[in-house]
Structure formats: structure tokens, C-alpha cells
Amino acid sequence: MLSDRDIIEGCLRHSRKAQQQLYDKYSRFLLGICMRYSADRAEAEDILQDVFVRVFFNIEEYTGAGSFPGWLRRVAVNTAITNYHRNMKHRHHIDIEEYRSAETGTVSFEEDLFSADELLKVLNELPPGYKMVFNLYAIEGYKHREIAGILNIDVNTSKSQYSRARAMLREKLQKLRNIKGEYPGGE
Amino acid sequence: MATNRRHKDIEDLFRDKFEEFSFEPGSGVRRELMRRVGRKEFLRFNPARFNIYYLTAAAAIAGISLVLIFSDVSSRSETDSEPSSNEGMAIIENTTTATDATGDTYQENITDVQAASGEVSEQSEGPVTVAKSSEQPDTRIKQSYTVSIEPPAGSGITRIITVTETTDLKSLNESPAGSIKASAVEGCAPLMIRFQSTTEGSEKLAWTSSDGRRSEGKEVEWLFSEPGVYRIILQVTDDSGKEDYSSIGVTVHPSPTARFDVSPVNSNISDREIMVFNYSEGALTSAWSFGDGEASSLREPTHVYGKSGSYNISLTVTNEFGCSDTASLVYSSSAGNYRIDFPNAFIPNKNGPTGGFYSPRSDEAANVFHPEYEGVTEYHLVVYSRTGAVLFESRNLNIGWDGYYRGQLCEPGVYVWRARGRFENGEEFSRSGDITLLRF
Numbered sequence: 238m239l240s241d242r243d244i245i246e247g248c249l250r251h252s253r254k255a256q257q258q259l260y261d262k263y264s265r266f267l268l269g270i271c272m273r274y275s276a277d278r279a280e281a282e283d284i285l286q287d288v289f290v291r292v293f294f295n296i297e298e299y300t301g302a303g304s305f306p307g308w309l310r311r312v313a314v315n316t317a318i319t320n321y322h323r324n325m326k327h328r329h330h331i332d333i334e335e336y337r338s339a340e341t342g343t344v345s346f347e348e349d350l351f352s353a354d355e356l357l358k359v360l361n362e363l364p365p366g367y368k369m370v371f372n373l374y375a376i377e378g379y380k381h382r383e384i385a386g387i388l389n390i391d392v393n394t395s396k397s398q399y400s401r402a403r404a405m406l407r408e409k410l411q412k413l414r415n416i417k418g419e420y421p422g423g424e
Numbered sequence: 425m426a427t428n429r430r431h432k433d434i435e436d437l438f439r440d441k442f443e444e445f446s447f448e449p450g451s452g453v454r455r456e457l458m459r460r461v462g463r464k465e466f467l468r469f470n471p472a473r474f475n476i477y478y479l480t481a482a483a484a485i486a487g488i489s490l491v492l493i494f495s496d497v498s499s500r501s502e503t504d505s506e507p508s509s510n511e512g513m514a515i516i517e518n519t520t521t522a523t524d525a526t527g528d529t530y531q532e533n534i535t536d537v538q539a540a541s542g543e544v545s546e547q548s549e550g551p552v553t554v555a556k557s558s559e560q561p562d563t564r565i566k567q568s569y570t571v572s573i574e575p576p577a578g579s580g581i582t583r584i585i586t587v588t589e590t591t592d593l594k595s596l597n598e599s600p601a602g603s604i605k606a607s608a609v610e611g612c613a614p615l616m617i618r619f620q621s622t623t624e625g626s627e628k629l630a631w632t633s634s635d636g637r638r639s640e641g642k643e644v645e646w647l648f649s650e651p652g653v654y655r656i657i658l659q660v661t662d663d664s665g666k667e668d669y670s671s672i673g674v675t676v677h678p679s680p681t682a683r684f685d686v687s688p689v690n691s692n693i694s695d696r697e698i699m700v701f702n703y704s705e706g707a708l709t710s711a712w713s714f715g716d717g718e719a720s721s722l723r724e725p726t727h728v729y730g731k732s733g734s735y736n737i738s739l740t741v742t743n744e745f746g747c748s749d750t751a752s753l754v755y756s757s758s759a760g761n762y763r764i765d766f767p768n769a770f771i772p773n774k775n776g777p778t779g780g781f782y783s784p785r786s787d788e789a790a791n792v793f794h795p796e797y798e799g800v801t802e803y804h805l806v807v808y809s810r811t812g813a814v815l816f817e818s819r820n821l822n823i824g825w826d827g828y829y830r831g832q833l834c835e836p837g838v839y840v841w842r843a844r845g846r847f848e849n850g851e852e853f854s855r856s857g858d859i860t861l862l863r864f
Contacts, residue, residue, distance in 0.1 A: 251465060253458075260454060269445035282453045289457050290464065346437055353441040360438070366788040375435040376442055393775050394789050401789075401864075406434055 241305045248296040256293055264289075266306065267313045272357060273372050274317035276365075288316045314377055318387055321369055346410060350417070359409045366390075367402035374399050495653045495675055604658050604672045612679045612747030614649040619656055619672070628661040651678035677745035680706040684739050686755050697728045698755065700737070707741030707749075715755075729757040731848075762799040762847035769860040772827025772834070780818070780826040787824075793859050794824025795843065803845040807859070815839065827861055836863045 239247070239258050247255020268285050275281035291312055299308045351359075360368060369388060373379040374395070381399070385392040607618040620643040621629050631639045634655040637646060648654060653675050660668040683703040702710060702724045712720040714727050715735030729735065738752035770793045782792040793807070800821060807816040807825050815834065816825040827834055842856040 256461065257458075260457065264449050264454070265446035268447040268449045269442070272445070272447055273442060278447075278450075281447070282449055285449055285453060286457045286460060290460055293461055294464065346434070351437070351441070353445050356438055356441050357445075364788075371438075376439050390786055390788065391773075391778075393773060394786070394791065397773070398789055403434055406438075410434070410437075 245296060245299065245305065248293060251293070256289075259292070260289060263306070263309055267309060270310060270313045271317060273360060273376065274314075274321065274369070276361065280320075284313075284317055284320050287320070288313045291316060314373075318369075321365065322389075346414070350414060351410065355413065359406060359413065362409060363402055363405060367398050367405065370395055370398045371402040371406070375403075491653065495673070604656065604670050606656070606672055606674065608674070609672065610675045611677065612745065613651045613676045614647055614679075615674075615676045616645060616647045617674060618643060618645045619658070621658055621660070621670075623660060626663065630659040630661070632657045632659070648674070648676040651676050677747050678706055678743065679747040680704060680708075680741045680743045680749050682707070682739050682741045682749040682751035684737075684751060684753075686737060686753065697726060698757070699726050700724055700739075702739070704739070704741045704749075704751075706743050708743045709741065711740045711742070713738045713740075731757075733757060762849060762851065764795045764797040764800055764803075764843065764845070764853060764855065766795045766841070766843065766855065766857060767793070767859070768857070769862055770825075770827065771862045771864065774833065774863070777828040777831060778826045780816075780823045782822070782824050792824040792826050793841075795821075797821065799848040801846050801848050803843065805841060805843045807839055807841045809834075809839060810837075833863075834861055836861050 239255065244255050244259050244262070248259060264285065267288055268281060271281040271284040271288065272278070275284060288309075292309060295312075299305065360371070363371065366388070370384055373384045373387065374381065379387070381392050381395040384390075384395045388395070390398075603622050605620045605622055608615065611617075619631065623629070623642075629640060629642060631637075631641075631644045633646065634657075635650075635652075639646075646656075653673065655671055655673050657669060657671040660670070662668075681704060683705070685701045685703065686698050687701065688698055700712070704710065710721060710723050712722070712725055712727075714720075714729075714737055716729060716731075718727060720727070734754055734756050736752055737755050738750055740748055740750040742748040767790065770790045773791045778791065780792050780794075782794050787794070795805075797803075803819060803821050805816075805818045805824075806814055809815050815829045818824065838858050838860050840856070840858050842854070844852070844854045846852050
């Protein structure tokens with residue numbers, strides 16, 4: 238397995254071998270990111286392809302500042318955002334049921350209670366816009382002001398969507414926890 | 425703050441789990457990706473890395489130009505022989521020594537000068553070898569060759585005929601053999617050509633083409649579907665059994681294939697602006713006609729239809745030989761898709777009046793009460809309270825109700841609205857209903 242440095246140099250020469258190595262080394266990591274931004278696996282794999290095409294043809298944009306995986310991650314997130322904008326259709330009409338989740342109780346969760354797959358499933362149940370905001374704010378660490386710019390929405394919208402997303406997640410996780418039966422009821 | 429602590433819990437939960445989150449992509453992803461990368465590499469000239477495709481392309485272009493040059497030269501000298509592929513066919517192969525060109529129309533006459541009987545070429549099978557022999561003193565004759573046709577093995581027959589080639593048009597008239605009249609000597613594939621013999625007598629006529637077709641009779645009509653350079657040979661056998669040959673060369677150019685697809689640029693809002701996808705093959709230039717009088721010569725133009733309706737979009741592609749192909753389809757713009765729909769609930773922004781300006785993108789959270797529409801020109805929305813007071817009024821499609829009245833957020837509950845207006849096709853609409861204002 239080549240080092241990142243060798244892989245980057247190879248990719249700069251458009252070496253097919255280096256590209257394959259890059260894929261072998263990082264495709265799983267990047268697909269993990271894409272999964273969070275996609276409705277399903279097929280969409281995630283489509284995004285993954287776009288990510289690699291962008292990486293292969295824009296590798297010179299990686300200046301060496303910061304870690305290489307960090308740069309790949311940024312490319313993946315940006316590609317996912319592009320994909321989100323492209324796929325957005327009639328999403329501003331959200332079923333009223335989505336709003337019925339009032340803030341109930343105060344909850345914290347045991348760290349190992351849920352698997353990553355379960356969390357992903359819960360995340361995927363959010364409306365697409367909420368999922369985007371939650372991903373960008375909670376996991377990627379963007380500021381609401383930045384998210385507003387990225388998603389072309391109001392700062393307050395980002396904030397309110399985020400708080401609703403969080404409330405919905407909390408409710409869903411509570412339900413899931415009850416189903417699992419380990420911690421019956423809320424605290 | 426206590427609430428912040430609790431919120432952090434969920435964030436941490438997700439952040440920790442997703443930090444090392446990885447998924448194994450399907451095996452097809454890699455293959456598809458590499459195909460895409462390969463395609464993109466191919467289209468992207470990269471001088472730093474010598475590209476095998478460009479080498480291949482250069483070789484192909486060189487090959488094609490060689491063929492073109494030779495087919496040009498072959499109006500004087502024939503090089504397009506196809507040895508041993510055709511039984512019983514005399515193939516004439518020679519190299520030119522002629523330097524003085526005399527005419528555009530070229531006819532090749534092959535005269536059997538040996539006092540020979542007529543049973544020869546018909547039966548002769550097998551390879552033909554050509555040996556150049558002495559120059560004839562006749563000024564009219566540029567070249568002469570000895571063509572020996574090997575008879576089938578074991579027959580014990582050896583035949584030698586001498587073929588002379590003339591370029592003097594006058595001599596053709598004197599020639600006992602008839603010449604060939606062709607409906608075309610050049611054209612685009614698929615090309616149908618009718619060949620006619622100009623002979624008047626009762627000679628026996630046999631036609632052979634360099635791609636192995638054979639026929640008999642005074643005229644023959646052949647379809648050349650594959651591009652290439654072909655030679656048609658006419659063998660004339662007179663009553664006394666004497667044979668004469670005429671030949672003519674035809675060039676069939678490749679034709680492009682026109683193919684395209686149409687897609688609305690943004691089906692979300694309107695399908696009057698369209699994007700075309702040009703899938704044509706072998707095309708050099710494209711000519712689009714959009715059926716509304718507009719045209720374009722771009723490869724993939726976009727187009728905006730001023731009015732909705734059915735349009736005949738056609739694409740004519742032409743290649744470097746002037747060969748063309750046309751494809752067309754009927755596109756229904758907007759397809760009578762005029763609509764306006766209103767939601768039945770919305771959630772005003774609690775932080776203050778927003779002015780109600782919205783776009784489909786900016787109002788994902790349904791903060792503004794507004795319709796979704798297509799093809800609306802005139803619009804007037806009024807929102808009433810249950811007592812009948814006008815709370816909001818808008819004639820601007822881009823401004824909906826933000827849920828505020830005189831700077832105060834209205835109470836959650838049901839409000840009544842009425843909308844009137846006109847679609848682009850002139851049809852008027854009038855809708856009314858109720859809207860639930862929600863607050864969380």
C-alpha cells in the first residue's frame with residue numbers, strides 16, 4: 238500500500254494505479270460520509286463516484302495544508318451538498334405530521350446504546366433539509382451562518398431547523414430505546 | 425445552560441459514532457468509477473502524460489488520409505485489388521507510371537491482345553499475379569502489363585493476357601469494349617448506384633465489384649451500405665468469345681448518425697427552457713431547429729420556448745464529407761400544465777416578520793404561506809381572519825404570508841384565504857380554502 242504522499246503524486250500524474258490505490262484506501266471512509274447525506278445506499282454510491290471523479294481531477298487543489306483525509310472529507314461533504322441541491326424537488330412542502338414532535342422531557346443517551354447503523358437509520362428518517370442541517374452543524378461542525386450560505390437559506394431557518402431536527406432525533410431515539418427495552422421510559 | 429448540555433449529548437452521540445463510520449462500496453461502484461474516469465481522461469488532453477488514445481486517433485487519421493490520397497491517385501492508378509478473395513475474377517493490379525493527367529472521368533480498358541479464345545477468364549480461378557512488361561510504343565497507351573492468371577491447380581492450362589491501360593478518352597470510343605455509365609461515383613453511405621453498360625451489341629455482360637458482388641445484364645443496381653472505395657469491373661464477352669474489361673471506381677463516404685434527447689432545464693419550475701443532449705456520432709457540425717422559428721448551430725444549445733405547445737425539434741448533423749443525417753422529435757412544452765396549489769398549514773418564523781418573500785429553496789421549513797404554481801401570470805391572494813378582517817394581501821407571486829399582522833405574530837388557528845388570477849393561457853382561476861397557522 239502506497240503512502241498518501243505517493244498516492245497524491247501518482248494522482249497528479251493521473252496514474253491509474255495511484256487512483257486505484259486511493260480508491261482502495263479511502264472508499265470505505267468516504268462512503269460512510271456519503272451515507273449520512275443520502276436517502277439510500279445507491280444514492281450514496283453515486284455521490285461516492287462523483288467524489289472520486291472530483292478528487293482525481295482536482296487533486297492539485299490539495300495544497301498539503303491540513304490532513305489529506307480531512308481534505309477528502311471536505312470534498313465529499315461539498316459533493317453531497319451539490320447533490321442535495323440538484324435533487325431538491327418540492328421539499329418545501331413538508332407533511333404536517335413532521336411537526337408534531339414537541340419537545341418532551343430531558344433525555345441523554347448511553348454512549349453504546351445505539352450502533353452507527355441505527356443512528357444512520359434514525360438520521361435518514363429526518364426530512365432532507367433537516368438532515369442536511371444536522372449533518373453540517375452537529376457532525377461536520379459548520380456554523381449556522383456558514384450553513385445558511387451553503388444551503389441558500391436564512392440563518393434563522395438553519396437554527397430552527399436544527400433545533401427541530403434535534404427534537405425529532407431525540408424523540409426517535411427515545412422510542413428506539415423503549416423498543417430495545419433496556420431503559421424503559423424517559424428519565 | 426442545562427438545555428445546551430442535553431443537546432450536546434445527541435450531537436456527541438452522532439459525532440462519535442460517525443467519526444469512524446465506514447461502508448464497503450459495492451464492487452460495481454469501482455468499475456463504473458474507473459469507466460467514468462477513463463472517459464473523462466480521454467476527453468481531457470493531458471500533454472504531461474502521453475495518451476494512448478491520442479496516438480490511436482492520430483494513427484487512424486493518418487490511415488484515413490492515406491486512403492483518401494490513394495483513392496484520389498487511383499483515378500489514375502489502381503491499387504485497390506483484393507487478391508484471392510474472389511474466385512474467377514480477374515483482378516487488375518498495377519502501379520502508375522503516368523505523369524500526364526488528362527481528364528476527370530477515368531475509364532480503364534483492359535484489352536486482351538492475345539489472339540485468344542473466350543473460355544479463359546470465366547473459368548480461371550485462383551490468384552492473379554501481375555508483372556510489368558515493356559512499354560508500348562503507342563503514344564496513346566501509357567502503360568502495359570502482363571497479367572498471368574493461374575488456372576486451377578491440375579488443369580495444366582497456362583494463360584497470359586496483356587492488359588493495356590489508356591487514358592485517352594478518344595481511344596475509348598474506338599475501343600470495342602463498352603464503357604460504364606454510373607449514376608454516381610461518390611456519395612454518402614448507404615449509397616445506391618446504378619451502373620449501365622454503354623455497349624449496343626449482343627455481348628454477354630458480367631459485373632463484378634471489389635467487395636465480391638457479381639451480376640449479369642446490361643445494367644445493375646447495387647447498394648453500398650459500408651463506407652469505402654470500391655471498384656466495379658465490367659466484363660464484356662462478344663459473340664466471337666473475345667473479352668473486354670471496363671472498370672469504374674466509386675467512393676462511399678461514411679454518414680453521421682443524428683441522435684438527441686431533450687430535457688427541461690428545471691422541471692421543478694417550468695419546462696419551457698429545455699436542454700438538448702446531442703448523442704450524434706461521426707458529426708462535424710450540428711444544425712438545430714426548434715420548431716418555433718429558432719435555430720442554433722451549437723452542439724448542445726439550450727432553448728426557451730415563449731409559449732407552451734408542441735414543437736417539432738430537429739437536428740441535422742453533417743460530417744466532413746458533407747454527408748448528413750436528421751433526427752427529430754415532437755416536444756410538448758408545459759403540456760398544458762397550468763396549476764396553482766396551496767398548502768393547508770404553515771409555521772411562521774417566531775423571530776419576527778420576514779416580509780413573506782420566499783423561494784422554493786428558502787422556504788423548506790414552510791415559514792411562509794404561499795402556493796406552488798406553474799404558468800401563472802396574474803395573481804391576487806387575500807388572507808382573512810375568522811371575523812372577516814383582511815390580514816394579508818399580495819399581488820406578487822414571490823411574496824406570501826409570513827403569519828404576522830401589523831408586526832404581531834397571529835394566533836395559532838385556522839385562517840381563510842382566497843386567490844384569484846390568470847394562467848398564461850388566459851384561463852382564469854379562483855381558489856379559496858383555509859390555512860392552519862401552527863406554532864411550536
